Amino acid sequence: GESVGLHLPTLSVQEGDNSIINCAYSNSASDYFIWYKQESGKGPQFIIDIRSNMDKRQGQRVTVLLNKTVKHLSLQIAATQPGDSAVYFCAENLNQAGTALIFGKGTTLSVSS
Amino acid sequence: DGGITQSPKYLFRKEGQNVTLSCEQNLNHDAMYWYRQDPGQGLRLIYYSQIVNDFQKGDIAEGYSVSREKKESFPLTVTSAQKNPTAFYLCASMSFLNQPQHFGDGTRLSIL
Numbered sequence: 001g002e003s004v005g006l007h008l009p010t011l012s013v014q015e016g017d018n019s020i021i022n023c024a025y026s027n028s029a030s031d032y033f034i035w036y037k038q039e040s041g042k043g044p045q046f047i048i049d050i051r052s053n054m055d056k057r058q059g060q061r062v063t064v065l066l067n068k069t070v071k072h073l074s075l076q077i078a079a080t081q082p083g084d085s086a087v088y089f090c091a092e093n094l095n096q097a098g099t100a101l102i103f104g105k106g107t108t109l110s111v112s113s
Numbered sequence: 114d115g116g117i118t119q120s121p122k123y124l125f126r127k128e129g130q131n132v133t134l135s136c137e138q139n140l141n142h143d144a145m146y147w148y149r150q151d152p153g154q155g156l157r158l159i160y161y162s163q164i165v166n167d168f169q170k171g172d173i174a175e176g177y178s179v180s181r182e183k184k185e186s187f188p189l190t191v192t193s194a195q196k197n198p199t200a201f202y203l204c205a206s207m208s209f210l211n212q213p214q215h216f217g218d219g220t221r222l223s224i225l
Contacts, residue, residue: 009153032211043117043203043216044156051211089155093211100146100171101214103155 008107015113019080023073023090023104030092034101035064035075038087047075047088077109085111116140119204119217125225126191126198134189134220136204145187146205146214149173156203162187191222199223 013019025033031052036044050057050064050073057064063076073090087108091101117138126132138145144163148156158171162181176195181187187206191198201221205214 034213036216041219041221043119043205043218046213046215049213100158100161103148103157105153105155 009105010108010110012110012112013080015080015082015111017080019075019077019084019109019111021075021077021088021107021109023075025071025073025090025092025104027092027094027102028068028071029094030102032093033064033066033073034091034093035062035073036089036091037084038089038106040086044089080109080111082111082113085109117204117206117215117217119202119220121220122218124220124222126222127225129193131190131192132222134191134202134204134222136187136189136217138185138187138204138206138215138217140206140208140215141184142206142208142215143184144207144209145181146207147171147177147179147187147189148203148205150201150203150219159189159202 034049035047037047038044048059048062048064050066055066061078065074087106089103089106091103093101120135146161147159150156157173159177160171160179162168165184168179168181178190201219203219204217207214
């Protein structure tokens with residue numbers, strides 16, 4: 001079936017580095033994408049989203065890039081901090097009533113100081 | 114504060130027993146969702162509801178049931194037919210299409 005996947009299950013960085021987490025999606029009809037952060041024992045927390053009519057969106061210390069040609073999504077975290085350590089999920093949605101988000105398996109980000 | 118409340122945080126099920134997980138939201142969202150998360154895995158959709166008194170099966174609905182009698186409540190029952198119920202269960206809600214889903218902090222279900 002169609003699904004969203006992430007390239008790497010784990011990513012280790014040093015505090016202060018920039019982190020890039022990647023995601024490949026397979027459904028070219030998807031038009032809305034979200035990044036979530038999940039800390040241990042908690043529910044996913046919304047980070048940033050992007051619609052298919054955009055290729056870049058910036059938030060506070062985070063940037064999401066969307067490349068529809070190769071169906072690729074990435075999350076960039078600037079000046080990574082120990083508090084950024086968590087599992088990051090990308091999710092996609094079709095703009096159709098009766099559909100739900102499709103989640104990838106997640107990337108575990110570990111930040112060492 | 115507006116948000117989604119799941120209870121209990123931890124739940125234990127005996128063999129042959131049905132258990133019900135609670136999900137309440139005060140965000141005035143129309144759509145609500147139940148997901149299952151296994152260790153090291155992503156989220157898999159169990160059931161979702163876009164309006165009161167209506168719900169649809171997700172990818173792994175077998176062994177589960179839901180109801181949506183009120184807009185703010187979407188309880189999930191894990192029945193004895195679900196042979197591998199041990200997992201982390203997450204409830205979410207959303208206002209309308211192409212908006213982020215908001216999640217509760219989950220219920221961890223284990224077998225006694």
